[in-house]
Amino acid sequence: MNFKFGFAAALIAASFLSTTAASAKTFVYCSEGSPEGFDPGLYTAGTTFDASAHPVYNRLLEFKPGTTQPEAALAESWDISKDGTVYTFKLRPNVKFQTTDFFTPTRTLTADDVIFSIGRQIDEKSAWNKYISGGTWEYADGMGFPKLIKSIEKVDDLTVKITLNRPEAPFLANLAMPFASILSKEYADSLEKAGKKEQLNQNPVGTGPFSFVAYQQDAVIRFKKNADYWGTAPKIDDLVFAITTDAAVRYQKLKAGECHLMPYPNAADVKSMKADPNLKVLEQEGLNIAYLAYNTTQAPFDKPEVRIALNKAINKKAIVDSVFQGMAAPATNPIPPTMWSYSKETKDDTYDLDAAKKMLADAGVKDLSMKIWAMPVSRPYMLNARRAAEIMQDDFAKIGVKVEIVSYEWAEYLQRSKDKNRDGAAILGWTGDNGDPDNFLDTLLGCDAVGGNNRAQWCNKEFDELVKKAKVTSDQAERTKLYEQAQLVFKKQAPWATIDHSLAVVPMAKGVTGFTQSPLGDFTFEAVDIAE
């Protein structure tokens, strides 16, 4: 009896994708987790943005597919004042909000929607600032928007002027981030009137390529093509997120034809995925870095030559092979190669134990004992820090450096590794937020971050001046030059050993076309299609 049902269902399941393709094209994405909500301003997780900001909403600017370069989206064009503090955005005309079962818009996008969407995140007096119990604007706060933005004004229906308190070149990239998605003020007003404000986070309405249909908690999210989309219309009719938390199960679903594309496979499965004739696999370096941060305020690590000597004794390839089974690339610069301004001039410290030994001797370092801090948790940029530390320990021993590996509970680790008097070098890493080099270079290595995100406690005047200048320069070509120079200074000074950039791997059914891998790790489906 059960098998009879099993067979029947298997037939249904097997024929599902093909039969639906004939009538309406349904694209099934086996997502890795449930969204926290559908108002992107309130959250920081990529999983949430994939299910809200990308299908449902647009932003003033958006990242050009496959790059970290912001380009026009809801803003057709923009002007930046000479002092870099006034941004005037000209909005795209006739952009319609989605019509859904729960809302029918009566007007198109205007400056009011932009002021509402950004303003509620920075103005504590806004009626929508605390519209949900316990809701906070994590990203807007993290990016310093409340202190950065002086005012947002409506010039006319299709023109918005944003004035900053100081010049901030990464501002455009920040506006392209999911948290800066543009919501419908008309919809928000209607919810406020009905006393159902919290529904803004449950039933989203935006201008994006897909409109929201339904969410069954922890199971399925359904979207359908937005017939009124201002951009190129999606080629698929329905987009379904089948929430599947286990990577091995996602793979089985992909193989069984129950979904078309999956994120985050297990490293061990990638080889067989590549060998499967029914699948294809995209891969590129993720927007991340794993590093070993020396405490550059303590002897002998205050000498760049000692740090470089130790860097030469780190076998990055062995770490990548052992920890990531090849699913990572050795890192040369503190920013990943997919990021604009990545310096190709920088030469990495080659693995050379004899040279390392000689450099240490030349620097007058003998019988060095040090601690290497290994994170207790697995992170995308470093799956097993203890294993990486053991490989370093082994190599350091060969150049006469005795290593003790230490670790703490994760919260303790994060706290203690910030300490200016920290003993030894700490393994840690970073995943980028907005694709702007400032988000790595100044955030992690700037003088302001000493005692905080700057775990090397490294404050180099030359480097700091370069990144601070780039931060207030609007011209991207000029900024690129400054960041390239900064990376050369970094390498010469070696406050970190750059370890790896883990690879982002995206397996999908052979018939999927039009999917572009995002260096930011986003999953967007507006251009995908399925071969019939």
Place this chain on the structure above:
Amino acid sequence: MFGFLLRRIAVLIPTFIGVSIIAFAFIRLLPGDPVALLSGERVMSPERHAQISAQLGLDRPMVIQYLDYLRGVVTGDFGTSIVSKSPILKQFLALFPATVELSFCAILIAVALGIPAGIIAAIKRGSALDQSMMGVALVGYSMPIFWWGLLLIILFSGILQWTPVSGRISLMYFFKPVTGFMLIDSLLSGQKGAFSSAVSHLILPSVVLATIPLAVIARQTRSAMLEVLSEDYIRTARAKGLSPFRVVSLHALRNAMIPVITTIGLQIGVMLAGAILTETIFSWPGIGKWMVDSVFRRDYPVIQGGLLLIAGIIMVVNLIVDLLYGLVNPRIRH
């Protein structure tokens, strides 16, 4: 019987308070600062830290925090998820039917197969059949659920393609939940094929979740039956010329059932724990998966509230088992 019921309920109160203290202390006794953990590598400003601490109520004295929490629990307020910002009880009630449906099917399989297997093994004691059945039960008992689930998915869904890989129903069916029980909702939807799709999605997770309870029930039934079958009154019944079937089914089984019922009750608790893994493997949107997701997201109020709610349910199940036990064995009531 009423006095027995009152005594059992009275015992539950201190147990519930004890569990609430453990659930409450759980996140506070862990090393490290839960607020700092929320921001991970990103260093949090002291103002932001203070703001989130206040939001979570962690800036007040422990005793006050606990009393507030207990007051909330008594009035049905188990707090709000810091991730989804929605009330914990509401989320729990939305997901609980999925877990009940899965657990019910699993216990049905475990009882329907476990008890007959135990009886047969006891009657055929020492035979190859007994030994092989108990051997299989031991293997089932020792099987890591995660591995077992994945193995079945690879075989039945991947290679043979007999069953779907995961989920509660095929994505081609779309209807609003009425009861939260997919078997019922699929029938109510009137959509052709929806019910059989729901059944096919239940097969593998139910089998995986039933494996350990089945093994335990089979072994317990066997040993209880063996004990009863060696009793004098059974020998008397046989000597009277009763058929072996009547001896076993009427005389032996009823007495052997007493410890088996206790075991089944305990297995329901084990099943809720097992559901955490089974639901995660099969993407089954129930409370087990919800708890695991909350642990990964460090959603402490959900972990705290979820633990208490699950513990409460296990206590109620145990109470029901105690009452059933009292019905089957009147001596217990005194």
